[in-house]
Amino acid sequence: MRRMLTVCAAVAVAGTVVAAPAMAVAGGEAAGSGAAPWMVTVAFKGDEPLVQRESCGGALIAPDRVATAAHCLDHVDPTHLEVHVGGGTLSEDPGKVVPIKGWSVEPGFRLIPSPVDPQDFEKSSAADDVAVIKLARSVFGVPTLPVARTAPAPGSTVDLFGHGLTQAPDPKNPAAALGDQLKHAQLKVLDDGACAAGLASPGLLDGKSVLCTQGAATVCPGDSGGPLVQNGRLVGIVSFGGETAGKQCGEPTVDGFADAAVARSFLTQPRPPLAPMAAADPVITGTKAAGDTLTCEAPKWTIKPEKTEYAWYYNKVDPANGFEFYLPVEGATTPTLKVTDELAGHKLNCGITASTAGGTILQYSDVF
Template sequence: MKVFLILALAIASASAGILPVHPRDRVAAPSISGRITNGKNAVADQFPYQVGLSFSSSEGGWWCGGSIIAANWVVTAAHCTDGASSVTASFGATVRTSPKFSYTISSSDFIQHKNYLSLTVRNDISLIKTPSISFSAAVNKIALPAISSSYSTYVGQTAIASGWGLTSDSATAVAKNLQFADLTVISNAECKKSFSSLIVTSRVICVASSNAISTCQGDSGGPLALDGTLIGITSFGSPDGCEVGSPAAFTRVTSYLDWIKENSGVEA
């Protein structure tokens, strides 16, 4: 009965136009890679924790982002790993096609949250185990939030999203340079004005996307960072596009600190 209830609620939400779409799944443009809409060019070594993830499956491929959290672990979104057979992970790139090094990793080294539910974007988080990464100025880990910050909402604070997602809703070209954007965290109550409360749970963190600055297709799984700490993983946005001014939503990392520790041994 519970499953049918969730499905019914989700269908009702869809009819009201409030179901989200993952940046990976946008179909307004044929390319699945690109950059953050109306962002800024990153400089070399600015985001050493940023990883480029080129996923492959029997049905094709797609581009996502990720974050280094330890010398052999990357965290990304579950909707990125879902259905993939392998990934080529690129490290230390500012120019997307020129990483310092890359690894091809089988799906057997993916740990996707077992309770990930695409329909309501629940538990949109995965881990990827990598060969040992040598840290440098260009390649390094990002800190996880402290357990003591688990109840912080971050509302009103400015965080930084980065990635190679589309530059606009009509863009088709791949970006040459890594992009970033300063985004203000909003309350979940505010975010629920654009998305169903079935979707915007306490495990989601949202940002405003004023002036058409937002995450977009190709940014999925990438980082939302605050003061050098990973607070969000790019998850979903409005089905109406990246530039419409609706909030962008992220998996709230503080809600998954125990899960990350249990599955990887990594802790703040």
């Protein structure tokens, strides 16, 4: 589900993500300057334009804390991420970049496989899909978005904000679908019965931690983790949308949000446990000759893991299309790997899965 869900017009779209008109999204609008100063963009570090690196949204709920979706962070190395606070049109106003101290995932977070198609990862929904990002320094002079104490009533209006895709992408021009400008839409809250009826299967709804909306706009890839707001308070966090039913961005659907009021105690706890954080990636040492031994050297940890697991991988090229992918070396679950004649002819890398009460990250070495 690493779904990166933006506000899209609720119209049937052919293909896989189509650009909305340049004007505001149907059922929504371009958010005005300063409309959402607490809006956060979570992006992978890199040299590409921010709009191409944006992965999820979030909201500044305290000067040193961001609320977002658990599926945006689960198993993600925090050193590879950056946080932008207050971004409007990302290409012109990317907001203030703030370093990350770490992140914490709600302990009850879990994916709910689709009863219709349990093997399709993208069709899963989620329960307790909430996480916090602890910032390395406080952000002053920026209004925060308080977390609601009660959920919005069914039938009431809520406001959605997002930088995700604006349509199903056209393979010939994928950039046209990118959500450069912050979008806003008003939606109606559904009761659990209407929500379950609108999903591909009622079994996808965890009624204890999820609230649903429907309207003339919908969430899309890139909007995940973004805020749902009512009366100046955070009431929901974007979790899943029409992809659970195989729908494309912009097709009418029920959208699912983590209920912020239910998660309030987790989001506002004074000292959330943080997932592991390393100073660097793992490094493979040794020589790749048959009979030799390679070692996957763990990095120095700035937040030490309580548990670590190792895995080794070798490359394989699909002769049909030339694609290269990596497969696990069977039984290789320790920091060392005995190089066989067969492995000596492949590219290799190692992975470390590290966990604390705050969550799990997955790190990979460079190819060796």
